[in-house]
Amino acid sequence: MSEITDYELFEVPPRWLFLRIETSDGLVGWGEPVVEGRARTVRTAVEELMDNYLLGEDPSRIEDHWQTMYRGGFYRGGPVLMSAIAGIDQALWDIKGKHFDAPVHELLGGKARDRIRVYQWIGGDRPSDVAEQAREQVEAGFTALKMNATEEIERVDDPATIQAAVDRLRQVREAVGDEVDIGVDFHGRVTKPMAKRLVEELAPYEPMFVEEPVLPEHNDALPEIAQHTTTPIATGERMFSRWDYKSLFENGTVDVIQPDLSHAGGITEVKKIAAMAEAYDVAMAPHCPLGPIALASCLQVDATAANAFIQEQSLDIHYNETSDVLDYLADPAVFDYDDGYVEIPDDPGLGVEIDEEYVREQAELDHDWHNPVWRHDDGSVAEW
Structure with missing residues (x-):
């Protein structure tokens, strides 16, 4: 049985976070778990999910992993947790497709x-x-x-x-x-x-x-x-x-x-x-x-x-x-x-090949995107 052996996260410009998951049989899946302007927060959420639930597990049980990540921590929903789950889910589907030599669809x-x-x-x-x-x-x-x-x-x-x-x-x-x-x-x-x-x-x-x-x-x-x-x-x-x-x-x-x-x-x-x-x-x-x-x-x-x-x-x-x-x-x-x-x-x-060398180069760059905070004429915060 294949198992999840390792993962890496890459914060890359302009404002994205990429996840790389590797399995014991050498397959690699990519996901994009990010909340724009909150990449570091989501990064921590991904690390918690991967470390607590997924390392050492069979990557093929996607539905079970999804339910575990969603329900397993008692508190659920919201942009940070669901974005972390989203990127992991994408990577697991990428691995499954590569295992069966078929596109996810x-x-x-x-x-x-x-x-x-x-x-x-x-x-x-x-x-x-x-x-x-x-x-x-x-x-x-x-x-x-x-x-x-x-x-x-x-x-x-x-x-x-x-x-x-x-x-x-x-x-x-x-x-x-x-x-x-x-x-x-x-x-x-x-x-x-x-x-x-x-x-x-x-x-x-x-x-x-x-x-x-x-x-x-x-x-x-x-x-x-x-x-x-x-x-x-x-x-x-x-x-x-x-x-x-x-x-x-x-x-x-x-x-x-x-x-x-x-x-x-x-x-x-x-x-x-x-x-x-x-x-x-x-x-x-x-x-x-x-x-x-x-x-x-x-x-x-x-x-x-x-x-x-x-x-x-x-x-x-x-x-x-x-x-x-x-x-x-x-x-x-x-x-x-x-x-x-x-x-x-x-x-x-997922049908795309990520240029891993370029990802690693870009992850070394100094960038920290946040959306602007707009204000009305009276000084109160406006919706961006």
Whole structure:
């Protein structure tokens, strides 16, 4: 019987944490357990899980390991623990696929699609120059874009703020026409009274969806917000298990869920979340402003989930100032985008080969990413 013999963690730029798990028969699996800006915290959680539960164990018992990591410590859920579990889960699936010489999607039942559409970010944290960036990305072959709706916004803000957000979306729509989809991310920056106004004013320019119109702790406000628009509502990047999603499905307001394969328990859990969503006629667009291991994991689940319709990816995203997704791959061509789509990787495991030498070099660099702390004019903390 094979057993887990060793693991290593690598903090790498721009803001990622990679996990390498090795087995007694020489197989290596990679995962990406990270909370952006909390890499060191998640690193400690991974070490606790690996040392307490997984070293010396059979790597093939993924479901049992998942249940042990989730239930074994009494306290459960939340971004740190679920992200630690997610990265370990990804690495275990990578090992299992390599053991059977098959991509993970084959072990999950086989592909329901050959490729999936991707969207490209434009505009940055405080969105600007969006029309020109939109044109460039459409010329590069993307058929779907996403942008932040607004910068920091007051709890109750003025008409000019609303108009500025509307003007940005209008400019993008006029630049790219009606055959390109545009997701609009509220990023949890917007309170309920402003969200109601914004979704109504943005609707004439037909966003693909409005994302996280309020913070997940205010999901109970989504039915009221939904009454102000016919635009699909998306949320879920800060929700970490099927139990977090349960009430969301039951209230019937959300049209698109966005679980993150590096935050919501990994492949094992997001496959279950996707199945729950399908039963409620809810589409899935996994959140992934992260690295190549997270993206590869997303694509393996996308391949098998009938309700997956588009995939986020972070190539050239505004966070990736020092390193980018393709830099860590031995063969970057695995993520070639063609007509706005990416092929589902078919190589064993997660379907990507990590350039281990480059990972080790980058892990030696001094970097410590944290998101900015924004403040309103009165000095109070604003949502980023």
